[in-house]
Amino acid sequence: MPRAPVPTILALVLVALAPSCSRKSHGRATSYTPPPMPAGFVEQAGTGWRIALPATWKEVTQRGPAAFAVSDPQAVDDFHAYANVVTEAFSGESDSYAKANEAGLGREARATVEKVRQEVIDGDSTLILESRWAPVPDRPGGAVSYRTMQTALASHGTGYVATCAVASSAFDRYRSTCESILRSFAVER
DSSP states (O other), rough: OOOOHHHHHHHHHHHHHHHHSSSSSSSBBBTOOOOOOTTTTTEEEEEEEEEEEEEEEOOOOTTTTTEEEEEEEEEEEEEEEEEEEEEEEESOOOHHHHHHHHHHHHHHHEEEEEEEEEEEEETEEEEEEEEEOHHHHHHHTSSOOOEEEEEEEEEEEEEEEEEEEEEEGGGGHHHHHHHHHHOOOOOOO
């Protein structure tokens, strides 16, 4: 039996894959299985969202657009690690919302986006953004450089951002905690 030339096979593969890759954003992953809740975490929920957080972290008064916020009672360099959920109107898909948030971080004078990873969170294609923030010297407790890890999801006309923030000096120690928080994030479908 004659073998097809390699260019012909390659062309057939590319044609077969083209329809699945032509979209600018990707929807939900049909085979997604949520991660198990890490030991020592508890689930918190608000209107349209839920997230798992360390059981020792305490709810704090929300500032600005945060729908929910918790912080670690133990400070590092006078900075309490925290996690929050922010919501706003957004009619697109999670991937588009994440890219819009990445662009917004790029316009923040104090923020430097250090790492961007394409991930699947709650079955949606989205980004995990890691940023370094310069201190705010004239604000109480603001004289510490900190890092954030964020992800964004969108559903039913609302955009949701989950953030985990830690003093820069402690980020490597908290990395797995922040990863677990973001991977647990889910929105109502």
